[in-house]
Amino acid sequence: MSVELPASSPSPALLQTPPDDDLVIKHENEPYDLLGVGFGPTHIALAVAFAEERPGKRALFIDARETFAWHPALLLPASRMQISFLKDLATFRNPQSSFSFVSYLHSFGVDRLASFSNLGSWTPSRTEWASYLAWAAKRLESNVWWSSKVVSVQPTTDAGDSLVEITVRDFARQTTRVVYARNLSLAPGATPFIPKLFGDVLPAFPEIAHTSAYLSTLERLKLNAATFSGRVAVVGGGQSSAEVFHDLISRFPNAKVDMFYRASALVPADDSPFVNARAFDPARTEEFFGLQTQERSARLAEFRRANYACVAPELIESMYKLLYLQRLHPGEPQHRIVPNTEVLSVERGEDGVGVRLTIGSTLSTGGAPTTGEYAAVFLGTGYHRPSSSLSFLAGLASEYPALGAFLSGAAPALEVGRDYALEGSSERGGRVFVLGFSETTHGLSETLLSVGAVRAGEVVAALQLPAAAAVAEVSTPVASKTERGRSAHVHVGTLTPDSERSPERD
Numbered sequence: 001m002s003v004e005l006p007a008s009s010p011s012p013a014l015l016q017t018p019p020d021d022d023l024v025i026k027h028e029n030e031p032y033d034l035l036g037v038g039f040g041p042t043h044i045a046l047a048v049a050f051a052e053e054r055p056g057k058r059a060l061f062i063d064a065r066e067t068f069a070w071h072p073a074l075l076l077p078a079s080r081m082q083i084s085f086l087k088d089l090a091t092f093r094n095p096q097s098s099f100s101f102v103s104y105l106h107s108f109g110v111d112r113l114a115s116f117s118n119l120g121s122w123t124p125s126r127t128e129w130a131s132y133l134a135w136a137a138k139r140l141e142s143n144v145w146w147s148s149k150v151v152s153v154q155p156t157t158d159a160g161d162s163l164v165e166i167t168v169r170d171f172a173r174q175t176t177r178v179v180y181a182r183n184l185s186l187a188p189g190a191t192p193f194i195p196k197l198f199g200d201v202l203p204a205f206p207e208i209a210h211t212s213a214y215l216s217t218l219e220r221l222k223l224n225a226a227t228f229s230g231r232v233a234v235v236g237g238g239q240s241s242a243e244v245f246h247d248l249i250s251r252f253p254n255a256k257v258d259m260f261y262r263a264s265a266l267v268p269a270d271d272s273p274f275v276n277a278r279a280f281d282p283a284r285t286e287e288f289f290g291l292q293t294q295e296r297s298a299r300l301a302e303f304r305r306a307n308y309a310c311v312a313p314e315l316i317e318s319m320y321k322l323l324y325l326q327r328l329h330p331g332e333p334q335h336r337i338v339p340n341t342e343v344l345s346v347e348r349g350e351d352g353v354g355v356r357l358t359i360g361s362t363l364s365t366g367g368a369p370t371t372g373e374y375a376a377v378f379l380g381t382g383y384h385r386p387s388s389s390l391s392f393l394a395g396l397a398s399e400y401p402a403l404g405a406f407l408s409g410a411a412p413a414l415e416v417g418r419d420y421a422l423e424g425s426s427e428r429g430g431r432v433f434v435l436g437f438s439e440t441t442h443g444l445s446e447t448l449l450s451v452g453a454v455r456a457g458e459v460v461a462a463l464q465l466p467a468a469a470a471v472a473e474v475s476t477p478v479a480s481k482t483e484r485g486r487s488a489h490v491h492v493g494t495l496t497p498d499s500e501r502s503p504e505r506d
């Protein structure tokens, strides 16, 4: 039996994608002008910018997922976006774009746009934003290979044209495909961070999951919303933990939920206008990049509370109220939020059922460790961007020293230029962009959505593209590896002239 969703879950009508013609970025059997690895929001914004600013050029995006989904296991009824809807896929770069959030609302009819405006809110629900992103992804779908994982990338040349050869494992067709591109962009996103204590035991404990798998884990555990009265633990004191804690107590009225976290208090995410302006405005990327290393570190530390280990203020308010209201009733509180604590050990519960956690205090005054048995444990332990998520780039390491240093562990972070491109050891033609990995040089917004539209425009402007030609003759870089029947010499049709920008890097 699956878990019942509360009445306030999104209605099917809200999730429905309105019909729309595909926006086609032309691609044929020749090298792509741009190949993107990953098709999350970062690259959807790039695809939109590319389609709007480089008409006639060819792009392909490759994603390991079966289809588009944005944090599907955390689309909770109460979850809201943490940015203004104006920071959508396109508006900050091109306010006339048909890919804006306003266009999305209007695609359902003016009534939907009017209804949204009546909310008087800048921040849509996360569910509505996921639906908006899915709508945009669908419109670009003819330029995407889903169920396809990039497994390796090699440099190659074709008649003086520097290309990259990309090997792709296609899970749906159970085949390996090879494609070529002039420019490569990487946006593989973040990976859930699981502390070693839990990582070591995870395979033996299906009741333990990272919050990124929250809803799917509930479904798998088949907990009955009306009757479940067991204990659930949430580990961590950030936004995801708070959302999961709040959702558990709403979803399972009889459950007992404990939240353990190391800090001394849940602290609010700083969303105030001066902080927003200094930390997240697109213009700040340039300023941040120009700072000395120590100044950058100091700035990141100064604004850390705008993004890390913090909780939306309204959520903190409602959690505090809940704890207070428990005090009106005698006896043990149903739910607990326990600061200055950490999990010391994870074992099987009594009779081989559930999870027994040993919880210790982080303070010398905190007393002896305690134990508790839980039917489920959710880890709100954050995300990271390990070099392993770019290991498929090993074939480019000798051409790009900063990449080699990052992949080998010699450098703690991946260094890219202001335009997000890796600097090559030789003057290659094509370029390699890495998006989302350069918080230390580009600022806090680098891993978020805030500058996504503007950054996409910057990358499109920095692409190395061949001069527009009426007819192009392209030869196969590696004759033995062909893609879609690509032969030694492919006659390519008329390319749309690129009248807007110089064909050189600009």
Ligand SMILES: Cc1cc2nc3c(=O)[nH]c(=O)nc-3n(C[C@H](O)[C@H](O)[C@H](O)COP(=O)(O)OP(=O)(O)OC[C@H]3O[C@@H](n4cnc5c(N)ncnc54)[C@H](O)[C@@H]3O)c2cc1C
Binding pocket: 037, 038, 039, 040, 041, 042, 043, 062, 063, 064, 065, 070, 071, 074, 080, 081, 082, 083, 148, 149, 150, 151, 187, 188, 189, 190, 240, 392, 436, 447, 448, 449, 450
């Ligand atoms: C719950 C949650 C809520 C968030 N809310 C906000 C918010 O309100 N505001 C904000 O600014 N930020 C928010 N963020 C942070 C950030 O904006 C999002 O995580 C966003 O999804 C990042 O987009 P992305 O495209 O860079 O990465 P992702 O969305 O993670 O997409 C990366 C894609 O790359 C694919 N991929 C990876 N490796 C390969 C490979 N080798 N081959 C093929 N495909 C590959 C993956 O399948 C994935 O689909 C949130 C994060 C979380 C976890």
